[in-house]
Amino acid sequence: MSVAFFHMRHESLYGTYTSWQDLGLVPRYMTQDRRFEVDGAASAVTFLKNQQGEEDRNPTHSEDYYKHKLRELIVWDAIAMHTTPSTSDNSVPEVKYCQRGIAVDILGHGMELIPDASVTIEAILKVYPRLEMKDGMTGCFCGIARSKPETTYDNIVGAFGVAYVEGYKRSDEHDQMIVASLRPKSVPSSP
Numbered sequence: 001m002s003v004a005f006f007h008m009r010h011e012s013l014y015g016t017y018t019s020w021q022d023l024g025l026v027p028r029y030m031t032q033d034r035r036f037e038v039d040g041a042a043s044a045v046t047f048l049k050n051q052q053g054e055e056d057r058n059p060t061h062s063e064d065y066y067k068h069k070l071r072e073l074i075v076w077d078a079i080a081m082h083t084t085p086s087t088s089d090n091s092v093p094e095v096k097y098c099q100r101g102i103a104v105d106i107l108g109h110g111m112e113l114i115p116d117a118s119v120t121i122e123a124i125l126k127v128y129p130r131l132e133m134k135d136g137m138t139g140c141f142c143g144i145a146r147s148k149p150e151t152t153y154d155n156i157v158g159a160f161g162v163a164y165v166e167g168y169k170r171s172d173e174h175d176q177m178i179v180a181s182l183r184p185k186s187v188p189s190s191p
Contacts, residue, residue, distance in 0.1 A: 001099060002138060016044055016047070016048065016075050017044065017075050017079050017094075018101065020043065020075075020079060021078075021079050021082050022036070022040060022140075023040040023044065024036035024038065024039030024041075025040075025140040025144070026038035030147055033151070035080075035089060035152075036140075036144055036157065037082060037155065038080050040079045041076040041078075041079035042076070042082040045075060045076050048071065048074070052069060054066065063164075069160070074095065075096050077091055077095045078098040081095055082098055083155050084099075084154075084155065096176050100147060107134075113158045120149065136159060138164065141157045142160055142161065142164050145157055145161025145168050146165055147162060147167045149169065149170065152170060
């Protein structure tokens with residue numbers, strides 16, 4: 001649905017990041033210490049590099065080098081930020097629209113902006129049925145909340161851990177580190 005919603009300047013990039021956005025949920029691509037979004041982003045960039053020809057891997061012109069690097073950065077950012085709209089909304093259009101398209105697809109947010117949305121979505125779902133998507137996502141997110149809760153402190157996975165995983169506790173190590181590094185000499189009183 002996200003492809004139907006947004007017309008992108010770089011369709012191949014858009015296809016890459018919408019196709020690979022949740023690859024970090026697949027055990028083969030999952031690490032023990034990174035968020036699933038980062039695992040997916042790293043896998044997508046590896047895929048892009050493997051698709052390049054020899055000339056692209058070792059460009060002789062700096063312009064070509066930066067073109068490929070920019071492509072990799074956009075794909076990495078779009079996938080790594082796809083669950084963080086407060087960050088992706090302030091990025092380049094490709095990253096912003098990837099997140100928004102995924103939000104339409106998964107949550108229905110922004111559906112009212114699609115002309116003839118019910119007809120468009122019905123046609124897409126005939127070709128690409130959801131196949132128990134919500135149950136599958138819940139299972140994946142709960143599995144991550146159980147197996148690597150330290151990666152869930154500020155993403156959607158933590159919300160699933162709180163709601164569905166018995167004994168789940170978000171790691172507050174990250175928050176404690178921030179507070180400790182910013183602790184003032186004295187705490188000001190409220191105005």
